[in-house]
Every structure is written in structure tokens, then in C-alpha cells.
Amino acid sequence: MAEKVTIATVARHAQVSRQTVSNVLNAPHIVREETRQRVQEAIDTLGYRANQAARQMRTGRSRLIAVRIEPTRDGINGSVLDRFLHGLTETAEAAGYRTLLYTATDAQREIDTYDDLLGSYDLDGFVLTGTDHGDPRTAWLADRGVPFVTFGRPWDDPGAYCWVDVDGAAGTGEATRHLLAAGHRRIGWLGWPAGSGVGDDRRSGWREALRAAGVDPAGLARETVDGIAEGETLARDLLDAPHPPTALVCASDSLALGALQAARTAGPAVPVIGFDDTPVAAAVGLTSVSQPLGDAAARCVDLLTAVLDEPRRALAPVLLAPSLVLRHTA
Amino acid sequence: MAEKVTIATVARHAQVSRQTVSNVLNAPHIVREETRQRVQEAIDTLGYRANQAARQMRTGRSRLIAVRIEPTRDGINGSVLDRFLHGLTETAEAAGYRTLLYTATDAQREIDTYDDLLGSYDLDGFVLTGTDHGDPRTAWLADRGVPFVTFGRPWDDPGAYCWVDVDGAAGTGEATRHLLAAGHRRIGWLGWPAGSGVGDDRRSGWREALRAAGVDPAGLARETVDGIAEGETLARDLLDAPHPPTALVCASDSLALGALQAARTAGPAVPVIGFDDTPVAAAVGLTSVSQPLGDAAARCVDLLTAVLDEPRRALAPVLLAPSLVLRHTA
DNA sequence: TCCAGAAACTTGAACGATCCAATCCTGCCT
DNA sequence: AGGCAGGATTGGATCGTTCAAGTTTCTGGA
Numbered sequence: 001m002a003e004k005v006t007i008a009t010v011a012r013h014a015q016v017s018r019q020t021v022s023n024v025l026n027a028p029h030i031v032r033e034e035t036r037q038r039v040q041e042a043i044d045t046l047g048y049r050a051n052q053a054a055r056q057m058r059t060g061r062s063r064l065i066a067v068r069i070e071p072t073r074d075g076i077n078g079s080v081l082d083r084f085l086h087g088l089t090e091t092a093e094a095a096g097y098r099t100l101l102y103t104a105t106d107a108q109r110e111i112d113t114y115d116d117l118l119g120s121y122d123l124d125g126f127v128l129t130g131t132d133h134g135d136p137r138t139a140w141l142a143d144r145g146v147p148f149v150t151f152g153r154p155w156d157d158p159g160a161y162c163w164v165d166v167d168g169a170a171g172t173g174e175a176t177r178h179l180l181a182a183g184h185r186r187i188g189w190l191g192w193p194a195g196s197g198v199g200d201d202r203r204s205g206w207r208e209a210l211r212a213a214g215v216d217p218a219g220l221a222r223e224t225v226d227g228i229a230e231g232e233t234l235a236r237d238l239l240d241a242p243h244p245p246t247a248l249v250c251a252s253d254s255l256a257l258g259a260l261q262a263a264r265t266a267g268p269a270v271p272v273i274g275f276d277d278t279p280v281a282a283a284v285g286l287t288s289v290s291q292p293l294g295d296a297a298a299r300c301v302d303l304l305t306a307v308l309d310e311p312r313r314a315l316a317p318v319l320l321a322p323s324l325v326l327r328h329t330a
Numbered sequence: 331m332a333e334k335v336t337i338a339t340v341a342r343h344a345q346v347s348r349q350t351v352s353n354v355l356n357a358p359h360i361v362r363e364e365t366r367q368r369v370q371e372a373i374d375t376l377g378y379r380a381n382q383a384a385r386q387m388r389t390g391r392s393r394l395i396a397v398r399i400e401p402t403r404d405g406i407n408g409s410v411l412d413r414f415l416h417g418l419t420e421t422a423e424a425a426g427y428r429t430l431l432y433t434a435t436d437a438q439r440e441i442d443t444y445d446d447l448l449g450s451y452d453l454d455g456f457v458l459t460g461t462d463h464g465d466p467r468t469a470w471l472a473d474r475g476v477p478f479v480t481f482g483r484p485w486d487d488p489g490a491y492c493w494v495d496v497d498g499a500a501g502t503g504e505a506t507r508h509l510l511a512a513g514h515r516r517i518g519w520l521g522w523p524a525g526s527g528v529g530d531d532r533r534s535g536w537r538e539a540l541r542a543a544g545v546d547p548a549g550l551a552r553e554t555v556d557g558i559a560e561g562e563t564l565a566r567d568l569l570d571a572p573h574p575p576t577a578l579v580c581a582s583d584s585l586a587l588g589a590l591q592a593a594r595t596a597g598p599a600v601p602v603i604g605f606d607d608t609p610v611a612a613a614v615g616l617t618s619v620s621q622p623l624g625d626a627a628a629r630c631v632d633l634l635t636a637v638l639d640e641p642r643r644a645l646a647p648v649l650l651a652p653s654l655v656l657r658h659t660a
Numbered sequence: 661t662c663c664a665g666a667a668a669c670t671t672g673a674a675c676g677a678t679c680c681a682a683t684c685c686t687g688c689c690t
Numbered sequence: 691a692g693g694c695a696g697g698a699t700t701g702g703a704t705c706g707t708t709c710a711a712g713t714t715t716c717t718g719g720a
Contacts (some may be wrong), residue, residue, distance in 0.1 A: 348676090381675085
């Protein structure tokens with residue numbers, strides 16, 4: 001087994017002091033170029049790697065960011081988180097950070113976990129997903145001045161903290177305009193009950209697009225909790241109405257999948273558009289609004305590292321535009 | 331902001347020395363019960379948490395395990411990893427470990443990452459997924475005596491290292507017997523080209539089940555790379571043969587989904603069974619073989635922590651039985 | 661030539677935990 | 691009463707790094 005290579009080993013090898021080696025690593029500009037090269041050579045030759053624990057102990061920073069991995073809820077939306085996590089890890093690595101996972105079953109436990117992670121691991125920052133109205137987590141973190149970024153807007157107070165989100169309204173708007181362009185006028189909406197920020201946002205995109213085209217959206221919307229069976233029931237209800245819509249835009253792929261079942265038995269082909277571009281959508285050929293998850297993750301890391309490098313700077317939130325993936329259901 | 335609470339703070343508060351506090355944490359049995367309680371009270375009152383970095387520097391152990399997050403390949407299989415990761419994180423937390431993510435595009439880069447993680451973060455162990463024939467990663471880790479567990483058998487040499495896996499043959503066997511019990515005799519197989527350990531294993535379950543029932547499997551199998559379109563092509567080929575099968579067992583949900591498309595147009599209802607029980611299967615009602623991913627992840631953590639606690643002990647591998655989830659395609 | 665001032669480099673201390681070896685109790689035996 | 695064994699407790703050293711302060715070297719202008 002090779003000897004442990006520390007900063008002292010490198011210093012001896014390059015004939016400089018420990019501090020100079022440290023400077024080469026952390027503040028190269030204050031070291032003379034010639035010296036810098038000599039030290040760098042020694043580092044490469046010896047295969048030196050800075051001991052993260054020692055560095056962390058001195059600086060109080062771990063170069064670790066944490067993100068929660070949620071239990072796969074419905075199953076259908078699982079891979080959304082998957083793609084987000086991958087993007088996050090990749091971008092974080094490029095920025096010199098590592099990603100730590102944690103689980104939590106409710107907000108209070110999650111806060112306990114923050115406390116633990118901050119206390120024992122000196123975590124640098126958090127990426128939160130799926131925030132909702134009056135979320136206690138963001139308040140807790142903000143109170144303690146812990147750097148964090150959320151994937152999802154703060155629906156209560158837009159300026160409360162730093163966030164990245166996908167413009168759901170733009171997505172459903174685009175979907176609706178796509179159907180309008182294909183000649184449809186009565187375009188229905190299958191969504192979630194009012195009150196969820198994400199759901200209301202997505203619905204508004206559909207509504208505004210219809211209004212802009214001079215169509216009255218009244219009576220064309222139905223709302224329920226997420227699920228395939230729920231989507232089917234609702235779609236059937238909508239398609240059986242006196243003046244049924246000739247096309248449907250949905251708040252999720254789950255609802256859209258249900259709608260697809262209903263539409264299939266309803267006679268003439270009714271186009272259906274989902275939301276999230278899940279693998280299921282790809283598998284069954286469902287046209288869907290696709291979120292740029294890789295981008296979103298990257299922007300989360302960008303914002304978080306920016307805050308970490310310069311704590312007092314206020315950063316502008318990021319709103320990304322989704323895109324419509326056309327398949328054969330619309 | 332409250333003062334930083336260190337082991338010295340606790341010691342002062344409980345009127346003991348630092349070492350005694352340390353003993354309460356790491357070797358409670360050598361401390362007098364009365365003293366232990368007093369110290370514990372101080373810990374709770376002050377909200378003390380051991381600084382992981384300092385501990386790690388002294389002991390060389392980080393209580394961190396790493397696992398790779400793969401880019402979502404086909405998309406359809408993405409959530410498998412998702413569920414595995416969640417189980418892993420949960421079990422690791424219960425055992426006092428945290429889970430670190432990393433990405434890697436090929437085996438060499440992955441090995442570089444090991445080197446980095448071990449060198450800078452003192453990682454305690456790794457969980458590898460998707461090992462294949464002659465995998466350089468396991469050799470590298472084994473050479474250096476780094477603790478690791480794989481999710482997936484070593485197909486070359488069963489005793490090479492410690493692993494957890496799901497018995498694919500048992501799963502396809504059960505699927506096949508289910509179809510036999512329903513009266514089918516000519517049951518087809520849609521799988522991957524020979525040479526992949528996982529694929530060969532799954533195919534053997536189908537073949538042996540047929541043989542046990544006295545059916546000759548010759549001519550009933552087709553092989554291709556994974557994918558929905560590929561599955562459809564292959565299934566059509568099989569169903570158009572002179573003596574077509576009356577039911578199909580597939581190596582993956584992707585293939586099964588393709589087969590479903592082919593079966594739909596092929597006239598009489600041909601039952602199809604997939605593998606992995608992905609969200610897509612649940613969404614379209616595809617009967618599928620379900621892997622106990624949560625259990626598998628838990629066993630991985632169990633084995634890894636066992637190795638970490640007692641490095642020289644040889645541990646028995648774990649082979650878990652999958653279960654058949656019946657839906658309306660079979 | 662000399663010196664001020666900047667730049668480059670070095671030294672000692674500190675971060676917070678654990679390990680080690682020495683010391684202090686406490687109860688027990690003679 | 692004195693001595694002794696044993697466990698409980700103590701202070702000091704240590705892990706590898708960075709910070710703060712100190713020292714040397716270089717540069718340029720009078």
C-alpha cells in the first residue's frame with residue numbers, strides 16, 4: 001500500500017511550504033507561475049488529492065449539496081425525478097460539488113434531516129423539489145440563512161427565495177394553440193382541483209390561449225385528483241356533455257392516458273395532449289408537453305453555487321419554457 | 331446565532347472531560363450509567379451533533395456510500411433505478427450512512443470517480459448496478475480492497491464478490507407456468523441476444539418451464555436489442571410463423587409493449603407478459619414480473635454495512651424471488 | 661546605493677473529533 | 691490502616707487543511 005499523500009508530502013517534494021501548495025490549489029494567482037508549475041508537477045506525480053474532511057473542518061464547507069429522493073408516488077411520474085437527479089448530479093460534479101440523497105416522509109422529518117445534515121455534515125446547500133403553499137421547509141431554511149434553491153415557484157410570494165421553474169402555462173398554451181391551428185375550437189381541459197399552484201398555472205395557459213382565440217372556455221374544464229382512472233371518468237363526462245370538446249389538453253400524462261381510453265370508445269378521433277413527457281407517453285405515442293429537466297437541474301446548481309460563492313447577492317429566478325413533443329395522439 | 335456546540339461544550343456542561351463524552355457516543359458500555367445519562371442530557375439540551383468531518387479525519391471513515399445514477403436510457407426502464415435508489419437511501423439512513431450520487435459515462439471514467447471519491451471523500455463503500463461480463467470496475471475495487479456490493483450477479487465467477495440479485499429465471503418461469511396453467515402450450519419468448527447474463531438467465535426460466543411441461547421450445551424464441559419497435563417487429567415475425575405461439579413471455583416491458591401492439595392486430599387475443607413492472611406496464615395494464623427493488627436495495631446496504639463492520643468476513647450472496655403482477659394482458 | 665512597498669513565501673495555530681498513556685478514584689482484601 | 695487491582699477519567703498528541711501573521715525576496719525610483 002502506498003503512503004498517504006498529504007499536502008506536506010507535496011510540499012517536501014516541490015521544496016516549498018504547505019501553505020504554498022494550498023495556495024496553488026485555492027488561490028493560484030498569488031503564486032509565481034514558475035513555482036505553481038513545480039507544485040502542480042509534484043501533485044500530478046504523487047497523485048495527491050486534497051482531503052475533503054480536513055478542508056471541511058477548517059473552512060466549514062463540505063462541497064456537498066443535498067436533494068431529497070421521493071418515494072415513487074403514482075409510478076407514472078417517477079422518472080421525472082430520475083432525470084432531474086441525473087442532471088443535477090452531472091452539473092454539480094462539473095462545478096466541483098457532490099450530491100447527497102436523503103429521504104423524508106413529511107415536512108417535519110425533512111426539517112429534522114436538514115438539521116442533522118447541516119450539523120454533522122456541514123452541508124453547503126439544498127435543492128428542494130415540489131414546494132407548495134405555506135411550505136414550512138423554505139421558511140426554516142431561510143430563517144437560518146441556509147442556501148437553497150427550489151425547483152418550483154413560491155406560489156405565495158414570488159420574491160421569497162431563489163427558484164427555477166418550468167413555465168407550465170406556456171406549455172399548455174402551446175398545446176392549445178397547436179390544436180387551435182389544427183382547426184379545433186372547443187378544446188377541453190382535464191386538470192387538478194384549484195388551489196395547487198402548478199395546476200392553476202397549467203390551466204391558465206389553456207384558458208388564456210382559448211380566450212385569445214375568441215373561444216369561451218366556460219364548461220370545457222373538469223377537475224380531479226391525478227390518476228389514470230380519474231382521467232378516464234372525467235374525460236367521459238366531458239365528452240358526453242351537450243357540446244363536447246373535440247380535443248383535450250391535460251394537466252398530466254396520467255390524466256391524458258385515462259382520457260385516451262375514454263376518447264378511444266367515444267367514436268371520432270379526439271386528440272389528447274398530456275404533460276410531462278413521461279416514458280409512458282413515449283410508449284403509447286401520447287403527444288405531451290416536455291419539461292427541460294436537464295436544463296432545470298443545471299440552472300438549480302448554477303444558482304446554488306452562485307449563492308454559495310457570493311452569499312449576499314440576490315439572484316434572479318429562472319423560468320424555463322417547455323416544449324411540445326408531437327406524437328400521434330395530436 | 332447560537333454558539334457552535336462541540337464536544338468540549340458538552341463536556342463542560344456535563345462536568346466531565348471530552349473523552350467521556352466521546353465514550354458515551356462511541357463506547358457507552360465503559361461509562362458509568364449515571365454519568366452516561368448526565369452526558370446524554372447535556373447532549374440533548376445543547377442540541378449537540380458530532381462533527382462528521384472531524385470524526386472522519388481521525389478515523390478515516392466517512393459513513394458515506396456511493397451509487398451511480400445512470401442517464402435514463404430508453405426512458406421506460408428509468409424508474410427501476412429510481413425505486414432502487416429510494417430503498418437504498420432509506421435503508422442506509424437507518425444504518426447511519428448517507429448516500430452520495432455520481433455519474434459516469436463509461437467504465438474508465440467511473441473508475442476515475444472511484445479514485446476521486448476514495449481519495450478526497452474517504453468513501454466507505456460502493457453499490458454497483460448493472461455489472462456485465464469482465465467488468466473492470468469490480469476488479470479495480472477488489473484489487474484495492476474497497477468494500478462494495480453489486481446489484482446483479484457476477485456472471486463470470488459467482489464467488490468473486492458480494493452480490494444481491496433478483497432471480498430472473500424464477501420470474502420468467504413463473505410467468506410461463508401461469509400461461510401453461512391457463513391452457514397454453516406453445517408459449518413464445520421475446521428476448522435479448524445471447525451473451526448478456528441477465529437476458530440468458532431470464533430466457534432459461536422460460537425454456538425450463540416449457541421443458542418441464544413437456545413442450546419443445548424450439549422455434550418459439552426470437553431475439554433482438556431492447557426497444558418497443560423491436561419488440562413489435564419480432565412479435566409480428568413470431569406470430570406470422572407457421573405454428574405461431576398462443577402467448578408470449580418477454581425479457582422486458584419495452585419488448586412486451588411492442589408485442590402487445592403486434593398481438594392486437596394479430597386477431598385472437600394473445601396474452602403477453604413483460605418484465606420489470608415499470609410504470610408503463612401499470613399504465614397499460616400489462617402483466618409483468620416485478621422485482622422486489624426495495625428489498626434488493628435493503629439487502630445491498632445490509633451486506634455493505636456488514637463488510638464495513640467486519641472487513642474480513644465472507645458474506646453469502648442474496649438471490650431474491652420476483653413476483654408476477656397480474657393485469658389484464660394475461 | 662539605498663530604501664519603501666509590494667509580492668512571494670514560510671511559520672505557528674486552529675478547526676473538532678479520537679486515540680493513547682497516565683492519573684485518579686473506589687472498593688476490597690489483608 | 692495500608693496496599694492493590696480495576697475501571698473511570700484526564701490531558702496531550704494527532705489527523706490534513708486553511709487562516710493569520712510574520713519573514714524573506716524582488717522591484718523600481720530617488
